[in-house]
Amino acid sequence: MNDLDEITAMLAKPEPSAAAAGRSRARLLRRTRSRSRTRWFVPGAALVAGAAAAVVFATGVPTGDGVPYATQTVSGKDVLLMAAASAERTPQGSGTYWHVTTRYADDEIPPIETWTRRDGKRWTRNEPGDAPGEIVASWKTLRLKGAEVSFEELDRLPTDPAALTAWIVARKGDKADMATSEQQGDPTFPLLTLITELPTPSAVRSAAFEALAATPGVENKGAVDGGQHLTLPDPDGGTTPIELVVDPDTARVVQANVVLGGAGDLAWSDEYISVSTEWTDQRPPVKKS
Template sequence: MNLTPIPPDQNDRAELARLLPGPVERELPSDRHRHLQEFVMSEIHQDLRATGQVARPTPRRRFALAASALTAVAATAVGAVAIGTAGSEPPPTPPVTAALSGQQILLAAASTAERLPESSGNYWYVRITSSGTSKSAPWQVENWFDRSGRTWLRGDKSNGQVVELSVPTPFQLGGSEITVARLRMLPTSPEALREWLTDAVRDSDVRTSAGRPTVAQQERLVFDGLISLVSQLPAPPKVRAAAFQAIAAYPDVESLGAVDGGQGLLVPFGTGSPARLVVDPVTSRIRQTNFFVSVEGGQYVAGGSGADAGSFTLVAEWTDELPR
């Protein structure tokens, strides 16, 4: 797509980009698969019991309507459990036997994220590991960011040493710079968060080789921003929850079943390659993906296809340690 945000310092962006040059999926043991299914279904069930009914947000554009429809799908999946006989206790939750839908997995991850305590630290740490393909070698790069934007990295091209970039590297979202403090102020409802990203992309300086992005390209940038919020950026729990809910509202989200690291998902988008994600609904983390948008705004896509498809394994968390 060749969408390139206009950065404050192109030379430094290039320096960081040069340090970023795809996965073998294994079936989980049957008991782990069952536990994950039971967890996800119990998350949806608890949400329905807590509210007494499926929440239906006020319709706002087509996105809001889609979100309501997907919530109804989740309610249908557990309807037999949530409805009890008048004057009696609800029956116990039966063993989970049905496969979980992609929307259910994402909504369960959102429910978990919403209840997690907010973590903190001196540095936001991101580690990206490429699996490689038959035509490309595996690689790994690590970044540390402090709250002022100072950036350190370690990778093959830094000879395994931690080095500091010459100028701060601010986070990027929707084609614009964003601070940790501003991330904390993002909307916490999926409809409002998507609208915020839509406005940010529209008003940004993002350009393609043909000029301003088309409407379809802008919509893809909004989707990329949602993925960034749940995988790479230090977004607070409620914002992460809203982003998971917004991703669940996209049509045709497909569950690939239990894989190493969590639940596999395929999220088609337009005519481009679908996003392939591995979500751990227990921790609400993206463990693996076939593409990512780096914190400095660059997009990277794993090579290969079929059995040779590459992937990226992600770790993103707060830490107080800056290795030397």
């Protein structure tokens, strides 16, 4: 049995109790705060990327009769390495538009949608400043670490974790669109953006997960509804850690307390938001005049 097999065994199968899941969810609730890079406030957020279905993992290692003989918490590093292995096996997909849908826990807040074409043309619906329900066209391209990033540039990113980290550290951008830690060369926020909202190729997502696993202080708080509850120190020095629920089997960040948008925005919050991403050939539903 290799290391990944052992990790997989640890991340198997019985559901935690509802009470335990509730306690874990409660730990995700934190006081809302924002940063200078934030372009708009997210009222209650945790980020869901990719797969719609939630998978529950437990941490007991089964004995021969299938009963866990020890409750073990897999390290946060191992969860991220498992996600890296899964990401490498997950096809990137293809399409004309990179479609991102953001849904809030509050049903009264309409979902925000963006469609971005490879030439940089972008359509939005219900973004702050948009007329409610109206599809707005622009040339607002994707951004990473305070600078525009093209689809072609994302496709060419290094697939080695050390090389990817070095590329991020060396990248220049507009300081007004960067967190303090990004200005100082910390790769944490850009790595999270690569694995959550940008149209990043499978091998690059895998490298980003592996690079994130090397973050000092990453911890696993245990199994929750949707995956493993990880915490990372705030790279900007704040007292509230980054909290992620990672499903290592699908290589998805299922929930988080920080929103990292592909358009360059960053915000912290205390409740939930879902973000689904997909390639699609379906055109934005622009009304004909």
